[in-house]
Amino acid sequence: MIEVLEPLGCIAGVRIAVLVSPDGVPVVVRGQRSEEARGEAQAALQGENAESLAALASGWLTALSRAVAPLSWNPPQRVVLRAARGTLVMLHAPGAVLLVVLDRGASPEDLRLPMEGAVARMQRILRAARGAAAARSERPGAPLPSAADGKGLPLVPADSSPKHSPREFPG
């Protein structure tokens, strides 16, 4: 997923871009053209490590969804929190959340298209991965591993016709 986030890190004003996957592991890209982005040590000093950022931001998103639920509104797809020292933008993707922290003064509107593009690319990658997994699962595995690839391919190919009848078994 790093390649999905890298273009975001190249945009001016992006401090950090994090994709929080369904398993809760954040994939992180730090901004290369951010005025306020510091090294790892500085980020850690400010408590801006990706794990805590992802946890706090996800918690906020959940709290927002809960707050608007009494209005019969579905959870928001995109949220922007503009503050004195930066802006947080979060975009809901299927099964994941993409979040970006911007420098003070950077416009979240400039990030709308790149973030939607990143989510679309992520979905394409996931679809391709699902397709490959489905193709693999169509071939039933053999109870014992084969010599050919050692991954449980059938000993007898599915399309091969029996070369002998059951009555011809030796013994």
Added chain:
Amino acid sequence: MSLVRRLLSGGRIREARALLAHEPSAANYAALAHEHVRLSEMAEALRVCEEGLASFPGNAELERLADRARELALGDRTRELARQLRESPRPALYRELCAILLQSRRTTRAEELAQEWFEKTGDGQAQLVRAEARLQRFFADRRREDARLALELLDAAEQLFPNDERPLRLRLSLASRAGAWREAQRVVARLLELEPGDPVLEARFRTLATLAETAPPLDQALREVERTGRLVDDEPDRALAPPSPSSIRPRLKALAAQGGVQGAIYERGSTALVQGAKGATAERSARSIREVVQKSRTAARRLGLGAASEVLLEGDFGSLLIAPAEAGSAAVWCTGEIGERHRRALRELVGGVAADDLEEGA
């Protein structure tokens, strides 16, 4: 700045001044300050921002502009000091640059530089500057973690300077502003050991003694500051509300009448004015907005982003834009996308609202 450009900008300055004289709102102060910044008149821009902040304390846009103007005004000296530090790092240069950075409220950079100062020279003063920077950060963001780190740095500074009152003074300001009176009293007692007979300290000790009985411990007080986002010496909401000849209701009605707008809400404390929704729906909407504002303020502080100035939610319900401010919060719900006119209307609502206009509740 060329003469032609100055002449062309002069008209815009006059226009901005006339607009401000006609309607002294925070947005108009910001517009005039912007014009001065365009002309590189940083001192004048800062003066306009300070004048605006005197009328609209805590206005995020004016504070941001003031910080930026201060930063630019001190930019030349900052660059010169940074150059000299690269050539021959020494405590006096570090001290001056840190002081400028703290004055410009660039606390992160000041803390970073103080750390470098301590590592290179081992000067104990650097620990004090780090503590002061972290303390400024706490006063700005109200994060408990910042206060905890500031206290650790103050402990280190006190060990380095056992008979110095500066770390104690910083500790006292933290305890007093957080409302931890017992801790404040303990610090004043230590200060009195260093300066016996100081009448100001003695008077303060007596005042704190009356407050200390029911005061929470320091950690609990810091927790409360983080939860509410308020320090004990913050002005109450009503005092912050600037006097304005206009009332909220007509503005709210005008906002709700705009195309695509489903509802407009203004809230202050437990009172809300709602346009576009009625009865139970209006109450539910007000409650939801209040919760979103509260959660967003806490989240912004905990994320280290400072005070929240705008929250935007987009989904299949449309768009909800909220402008949280110290004096009150305004929100607009649209079916389509939020436009600049919605933003401007909300800014005017939270920037220039009279306290007495909120008598009618939804």
